[in-house]
Amino acid sequence: MLTVTLLYNIVPILIMIGVVVFTRHKALPICLLLIVYLAAFAITYFKLPSKNMLSIIWGNLAYGIIYAVATYFLMTITKEERLRIKLIVKVVSITIAVLAVVSLGGFLHSFLSVKPTWNSIDKVYSKSNKAPTFKRGETPIALAPKTVINRVRKASSDIPHSQYYSISDQVQAQFFRNKPVYVVPVEYSGFWQMMKASSIPGYFIIDATKQNATPQFIKKPYKFATSAYFNKDAARQIYRHSTSWLDLGSPQLEIDNNGKPYWVQTLYKSEFLSHRVNYRKLHVAVMNAQSGTVKIYSIKNMPKFIDEGITTAIANKLNIDFGKYKYGFWNFSQTGVMKPTGNGVEDGVTSVFNRDGSISYFTDFTTDKTGSDSALGYSMINARTGRLTFYRANNIMDSDGAKNNANQDYKAQQWKANMPILYNVNSRPTWVMTILDSTSAIRGYYYLDAADQSVYGTGSTPTSALDAFRQALVNSGAKIGNTDKATMKSVKGVVDRVAVVSNQNKVMFTLKNSKTIYTVNTSDFDFANLMRPNDKVSFKANIVAKKSIGNVAEFKDDNLR
Known part of the structure; x- marks a missing residue:
């Protein structure tokens, strides 16, 4: 924190040195600098500003102007000192002008030169018929995150001294001992509750694929959390121990095979004098939630228990950059521009458990045209490696259209479709959705042909819904690849x-x-x-x-x- 604050105050320090050398004032400029530095330290400590060079230049520009103006109005100088101080004024003016030009140039460069960012994305293109398949007897994510949060909150009485804590809105998908689960952190309810409790007694874990699964409270106390204050704040602790790295989004809680909790955050280094992200150089900060120890790994070398080294915020930015910047910024005709629908449960993406024991983020893309509900394709981002696989699709509805179609069948009950994910069912792109009531309880499953909204199947379980959908495919005479005769x-x-x-x-x-x-x-x-x-x-x-x-x-x- 001290180092970052110092970097933000190089210009005020130089101004102070000049004032001390060329005027009789010694104590006042030093005291003013101390005040500016302390104010900057408080801002740095609580706001955790970017350590990017452009941000540091902007900070020097702002703090330099504040210090110069304060010095000018609070100091009394003689005629002789005024002549000598003209040099300081000239140097300060030139310095501030240079910083302003450099900052503006860096900002414009970051904003206008975006093709290198798109090129840095690890991406693969595939056809829709090669997309992930869905077979009878397999279970998709049975529990929507809304349902998970609802069940965990009902089980919050299992937490010792529960009045000090609250349930996080963060639902972390993970394979724990080779089984798909959701991990839900427990947070402090507030500052005074944190001071009284001193630590969080544990977290909740729940089976992700069992429809009637109940959450279990795991007693693994940890002191560092995203809801904690001062040096116990997980984001601040990672910030303090990653001085040359930049973060995007909040840390996510993951557990190792022994159930020990860790906070995981994706880090990156932007280019010099630019805010651009190079996705080839992503790293991961892993912080022990119990001890606060922080270690930084490359994506390729991070611990095996981490399933989402690419956090949801980075995945969402990956999708945005992938859909927007294929032809750079100067693409006024909007050729090839796609927009992620953002229908995910967190940061615009939906976590999907894969058969191979990995996790992917699902997002569908649509055109930027107002009122369109057609999907151009969808992406699956490997949450561990960051590789984006884009599946092209033609003449299918997007996730908004799919949810609206499903909701029409449940108007009377006022149930809603959630978590639309596109699967390849019998060589047909198919929207698979979970139906929830107003209390987020699961009421059933809905399978909808993405190309023909009249073909759908429903059921109280994934298997029964899939059987109904396949029968609907047969009845419709739809062209299908692997449906049995x-x-x-x-x-x-x-x-x-x-x-x-x-x-x-x-x-x-x-x-x-x-x-x-x-x-x-x-x-x-x-x-x-x-x-x-x-x-x-x-x-x-x-x-x-x-x-x-x-x-x-x-x-x-x-x-x-």
Whole structure:
């Protein structure tokens, strides 16, 4: 902190030396410098200003003007001193003018010369049919972060002396002992609570893929947190121990395989006299939340337990720069410009658990034209390496359009679609969404064909929703790549179980000695609402090979004749 403040006050120090040398005043200029320095130190300590050279120049410009003006008005000088001090005035004026020109030039350079930033992004282009696939029996992220926060807050009574603490809004996706989990930090409720508590007793962890998972409070006390004050503030501690590095965004909490908490923050070095980011030179600060020890690693050499060395803030900036600056700043026709929709749960990105044990950030891109809801493609950023894979897409709706379509089906219940993620289901780009009620409780899952909003499937579990969606694909006659062949069969049997899904105008049932789940559209066969177990039925059904789903046609219930 002292070093950074000193760098911000080089010009005031030089002015003070000149005043002391050329005037009879000694104590006053030194006292004024001390006041300016202390004020600058307070600003540095609490605001954590950038250590970029341009920012330091701007700081010298501001503090230099303040010190010069204060000295001019508070000092009394003789005619002889006035003649001598003209040299100081001239030097100060030239210095301030040079700093202003350099600062303006650096700012314009940062703003106008952005193609090198785009070139520094580690990026790969791919076709939409090579995008991540989704198979039956696999589970997407079952818990939306809103749901996680809601459940953790209900479990906050597990925290000892819970009146001193609050639940963070930060939900950290991570693989813990090879299992996908969410980690939720506990924070101090305020300054006086921190002084009373002295440390945070632990954090919460919850299974990310179990629909009915309950949060567990892990007793691993830590003193450093983003809600702490003074030297216990996690961001300030990292700032103090990374003097030549710049940060973007807040630290995120991750845990190692023993459950020990660490604060992780992505760092970068901007170019000289520029605010541009070089994504090839990202590093990671890892701070032990218990001891405050800070270590800095390159992206390639950071500890294995860190899943999101690229924090959400950096990922969001990556997406913005990738979509905006392919053809540089002087692209007045806006050729190739894409805008991330920002429908993520944090910093415009959504964390996705991959099959290989890694985590990616998902974001879809749309055109900058007002009112458009078409997606141009989407990115998956590897949260550990920073590599951005962009999947091109044509004639599909963006995440805003997908959520709006899903919300239309739940107007009466006032449920909302959350966390739209685009998967490749049977070679079809498909929006997978979680449906939440007003309390953030999960009400079901919604699969929507990204190219045809009339094709969708819903269910109370990911698997049932996927089966319903695949059946809808078969019924629509959509061109699909890896859906098993469906055949129309005549079926007779005795009803075993029945479920009426009133809000979707359908009845689902099974037959005795059969594992196939049949679906009847009650808009076509309204009497199916009256079907009961042990009824004798006959019908035709589109049955998908190797799948336990069948869509019913020409339905008859012998017991209702």
